Amino acid sequence: MTSPDAPTPLHVVDNGPPAPDWEAVYRDHVGPLYRFVYARTGNHADAEDITSTVFMRALPRLRADVSDAELRGYLHATARTVIADVWRDRHGTVTQEIDEESTPNHEPVESERRDVDTLLQRLPGNYRTVLELRFLRGYSVKETAAAMGISVSNAKVLQLRALRRAATLDPAQ
Amino acid sequence: MSRADRRLQRYIDAILRDRRPRRGSAGDDADAMRLAARLHAAHPGAADPSPAFVDSLARRLRQGVADETVPMPQRRRFLAAAGAAAAAGIGAGIGIEHLRAGSTAPSQPVLQPAQGRWVPVARMTDMKMGTVKRFSANGIEGFVLNAGGTVSALSAVCTDQGCILQTDASGKQLNCPCHYAQFSLDGMPKAGSYHPVTPLPVIQTRANGDVVEALLPEVKNQPDWTG
Numbered sequence: 352m353t354s355p356d357a358p359t360p361l362h363v364v365d366n367g368p369p370a371p372d373w374e375a376v377y378r379d380h381v382g383p384l385y386r387f388v389y390a391r392t393g394n395h396a397d398a399e400d401i402t403s404t405v406f407m408r409a410l411p412r413l414r415a416d417v418s419d420a421e422l423r424g425y426l427h428a429t430a431r432t433v434i435a436d437v438w439r440d441r442h443g444t445v446t447q448e449i450d451e452e453s454t455p456n457h458e459p460v461e462s463e464r465r466d467v468d469t470l471l472q473r474l475p476g477n478y479r480t481v482l483e484l485r486f487l488r489g490y491s492v493k494e495t496a497a498a499m500g501i502s503v504s505n506a507k508v509l510q511l512r513a514l515r516r517a518a519t520l521d522p523a524q
Numbered sequence: 525m526s527r528a529d530r531r532l533q534r535y536i537d538a539i540l541r542d543r544r545p546r547r548g549s550a551g552d553d554a555d556a557m558r559l560a561a562r563l564h565a566a567h568p569g570a571a572d573p574s575p576a577f578v579d580s581l582a583r584r585l586r587q588g589v590a591d592e593t594v595p596m597p598q599r600r601r602f603l604a605a606a607g608a609a610a611a612a613g614i615g616a617g618i619g620i621e622h623l624r625a626g627s628t629a630p631s632q633p634v635l636q637p638a639q640g641r642w643v644p645v646a647r648m649t650d651m652k653m654g655t656v657k658r659f660s661a662n663g664i665e666g667f668v669l670n671a672g673g674t675v676s677a678l679s680a681v682c683t684d685q686g687c688i689l690q691t692d693a694s695g696k697q698l699n700c701p702c703h704y705a706q707f708s709l710d711g712m713p714k715a716g717s718y719h720p721v722t723p724l725p726v727i728q729t730r731a732n733g734d735v736v737e738a739l740l741p742e743v744k745n746q747p748d749w750t751g
Binding site: 373391397398413438441442443463488515 | 525529532533536538539540542543544545547548549550553554555556557558559560561562563564565566567570571572573574577578581582584585586588714715
């Protein structure tokens, strides 16, 4: 007998692995996969189509008893293929297979933001500023020009130069 | 501007407006285009799926499970769909695009209670430059703030789904804990907030001696704010 004041240890009850519930699995994975796709398409219409395609293909696996990591790997590999198809079809480019080995974790937003910040830090000041204002803060070209005290046409040219320069530094490319 | 410049410019304009980029060779700018998409997606919350999309895809998957014969979207079909250009958004995509397109410049409403009363919500001496204070009075959740030397007040209820906004760490914007909508201290939605949200209603304020008062609805049996 324990005295009433003694803390009663709480035991985790182990009922064995829960029955696979594909919809819960879907809901666990849809956010991270969507963000992965969105970061490679930049618009929600494409991200929704591609995410849908990937999950439709993956449905049999959602229902099978595969490990989380295995499923994540499958989803991301399928997404890469579909994204590459879209790019090839639309822009005639062949996507280099990037970081094929890495399976993104479930906190891609924070690490992605960190990577982007690191990349921007490596740019000259005005290049960094123009990209921050345009892309991270969503300023229009006009607002960007006003904030930087340069002309609109200069801001237009500067954002293109900055983007091209940054693309040469981007380790993920 | 060269042709390549105009092409990259068009691509940037498309993604910053959340449109599908037009078809066309990427030339030497494929990496710059990919980076533009990545930068655009780096906003906290900007890259999240809409709850409507998550639910609609769940329904389609459920349908697939029910049918037992899962229609495998063939690559051809997907490409045909994507190739039908920006024209037809598929499924949930289209509704969202329209919603966003239709909500470009909504005007900012002002809270006008049918039966109003000036209610004290803060002390003037507490409202130093940059201060943002939450108040809760007469059924209204609000912020009273001093942005740039002027004391004003805003509704603290996110215009998306009614969650209560929070000041972010910098104290320079208001964030929604539910779907990451962001508002600047003038109540306007920040560019890059994913959910299409309308501006926060302004609450009228006045200084009465050292007391900041806000025009709030008359509520019976509401104890006065006493500081």
